[in-house]
Amino acid sequence: MEITAAVVKQKGGSFDLEKIQLDAPKSDEVLVRIIASGTCHTDMAARDQLMGTPTFPVVLGHEGSGIIEQVGENVHHLQVGDHVVLTFGYCGDCGKCQRGLPAYCENFLPLNFGGSRMDGSHSHHQNGKGIQDNFFSQSSFATYSIAHKNNVIKVRKDAPLELLGPLGCGIQTGSGAVLNSLAVTAGESIIISGTGAVGLAGLLAAKAVSAGTIVAVDINEERLAFATKLGATHTINSKKEDVTTRLKEIAPKGFDYGFDTTGIPEVIQNSLATLASHGKMGIVGVAKRPLELEMNSFVATGLQIIGIVEGDSVPNVFIPRLVDMYMNGQFPFDKLIKTYAFEDINQAIEDSETGKTIKPVLLIGDYKG
Structure with a gap:
């Protein structure tokens, strides 16, 4: 044809x-x-x-x-x-x-x-x-x-089909990273680095499960303001503030999770430096340079860093779930x-x-x- x-x-x-x-x-x-x-x-x-x-x-x-x-x-x-x-x-x-x-x-x-x-x-x-x-x-x-x-x-026929395509990859990746890979739950804290589609999908997912502290980090003021509207409790412009210092002010005992969509080693290090004991860092950004790690902090506090593909999704289960969450006003x-x-x-x-x-x-x- x-x-x-x-x-x-x-x-x-x-x-x-x-x-x-x-x-x-x-x-x-x-x-x-x-x-x-x-x-x-x-x-x-x-x-x-x-x-x-x-x-x-x-x-x-x-x-x-x-x-x-x-x-x-x-x-x-x-x-x-x-x-x-x-x-x-x-x-x-x-x-x-x-x-x-x-x-x-x-x-x-x-x-x-x-x-x-x-x-x-x-x-x-x-x-x-x-x-x-x-x-x-x-x-x-x-x-x-x-x-x-x-x-x-x-997917269900009463959902707006013209909007659902991104659930197959980008939105699935960000939301799945938070809901599946990191398994964030109510009251827990998370740093989200990068406020593109994947990062903001992760933010929406964190909001949907009632995460306590949600910090968005970026260099774009307009995106950070938008992140606040979507549910971020705090935002940090990494061009204007020292990220590690600010994160420690927000959560002196450390964050439960970090989620990086930038692939920039320095950005990842900022989050790793402020995770609590047994904190978990998920990464999806494509990197152009290697990430160097200070191993003693991992051994001493049980930190974890994991690569995430497609939000660890089982698509025939997870995508209909996201559609239901959207139709219910949760996502x-x-x-x-x-x-x-x-x-x-x-x-x-x-x-x-x-x-x-x-x-x-x-x-x-x-x-x-």
Whole structure:
């Protein structure tokens, strides 16, 4: 079938809307009419060959939401007409998946960054040639997507489908880090470094579970003010204040948790220096420099630092839970979103990169081209 997709043709290139061909789904796949797709810094990192190193042309996008139009013969838990969120790919069969850790799937890299199905085939074609695709097992910057049955998550039909795509990755990562990985509970304290979509999703999750002290750290005053509106009890501008001193003033006995989305070693060290005994630090930021640790403090006080992938989510459980929390008014992640027309994808990407928009979402279902 003919679809419209945002195709990147070179490293760092623009997203060009073009007509391409999409194959029918295979036996374990689903055809989804895309209603909307979030944009994420991972899309930009792939475009710039900083992550996944795709060849070109390529169809990216990995926070899709839509409606199922066709299912393969081996898909039994989904049906035509279901409203779905597309999330990361995982095999479901390896040791990690069998232990309930799909975000740490042994096949995570080829399923999400391989540029094709595991067997090397492509579902997208242009001028008779296969296009790099299957990004996060979905390539959702298109009017239709082929996704594997594992990463297609059914959601309730009364929820606003055009807003739900980011639950498949960025919002899932931030909220899952707080709810699943760190398991913050009522009254506990947390430092959240970085007030982008992932950090603010973590803040919303901390607020939802009634965390006691929630500190947001950033260099952007506008974002810090917004963090206060979302529920931060304190904010710190690290350009204007000594972060460690301020954190110790806020919590003299130390914080229970830290959550870093920046990947900046100095920022991580600030949080580590102010954790209480047996405090836990979760990190999701992509680092450009190594993190040096003073090991004696870990040995003496039992500090923990953990890397977090996709919020330690089991998507078919966690994403519907987030939808329910949103519909109940407990998790207003829509406050992070600004919508764009599909044809304005490059503006959406630019606004995300400059920080003008926290979480752009493309209304692909409205595209008439």
